Amino acid sequence: MVREDVVLITAVVQRGLGDGVVEAAVGAGANGGTVCYGSGVGNRERLGVLALALDVDQEIVYVLVPRELETAVFTTMAEAEGMGRPGRGMLFTTPVERLAAYGHSAAAEKDEP
Numbered sequence: 001m002v003r004e005d006v007v008l009i010t011a012v013v014q015r016g017l018g019d020g021v022v023e024a025a026v027g028a029g030a031n032g033g034t035v036c037y038g039s040g041v042g043n044r045e046r047l048g049v050l051a052l053a054l055d056v057d058q059e060i061v062y063v064l065v066p067r068e069l070e071t072a073v074f075t076t077m078a079e080a081e082g083m084g085r086p087g088r089g090m091l092f093t094t095p096v097e098r099l100a101a102y103g104h105s106a107a108a109e110k111d112e113p
Contacts, residue, residue, distance in 0.1 A: 001100070001101065002098055002099070002100050003066075003098070003099045003100075004097065004098055004099075005066055005067045005068075006064055006065065006066060006067065006096040006099045007064070007065055007066075007067055007070045007093050007094070007095060007096060008062060008063070008064055008093065008094040008095075008096050009025070009062075009063045009064075009065060009070070009073060009074055009077060009091065009092075009093050010060065010061065010062055010063075010091070010092055010093075010094065011060070011061040011063075011077055011083070011089055011090070011091045012038075012058055012059075012060050012061075012089050012090050012091075013058065013059050013061065013081065013083070013088065013089035014057075014058060014059070014087075014088060014089060015037070015057040015058060015059055016059070017059060017081040017088070017089065018035035018059030018060075018061045019035065020080055020081040021033075021061045021077050021080045021081055021083075021089075022035060022061055022063065023080075024076045024077050024079070024080035024081075025061075025063045025065075025073050025076065025077050025080075027076060028069070028072045028073040028075075028076035028077070029065070029069045029072060029073060030063050030064075030065050030069065030073050031064075031065075032063075033061050033062060033063040034061070034062045034063075035059050035060070035061050035062075036059070036060045036062070037057070037058070037059060037060075038057075038058045038059070038060050039056045039057050039058060040056040040058055058089075061077075063077070064096065064099065070093065074091065074093060077091055078091050
């Protein structure tokens with residue numbers, strides 16, 4: 001099944017906060033999410049020696065949602081895990097032109113030949 005009404009919501013948060021952000025997204029109607037690990041380098045380079053004490057490990061959260069759920073899921077994710085406080089993370093959306101194999105449900109299986 002190919003869909004063209006999907007949006008990717010991405011959150012970059014401090015290590016340990018990703019699961020809470022995904023739980024918030026699911027609570028707002030998303031099917032789930034993917035959490036990947038990464039590390040930031042921009043702030044570390046600017047701080048020099050002080051950067052050794054800076055925790056730059058991050059989690060990147062990806063959540064695909066139908067366009068009609070975008071605002072509700074985005075707003076809920078933005079409020080999760082104290083995302084409104086400085087240094088807790090950032091959140092943005094990316095339009096998805098086409099997506100194949102989005103979601104899995106018994107209803108979708110009935111529609112397949």
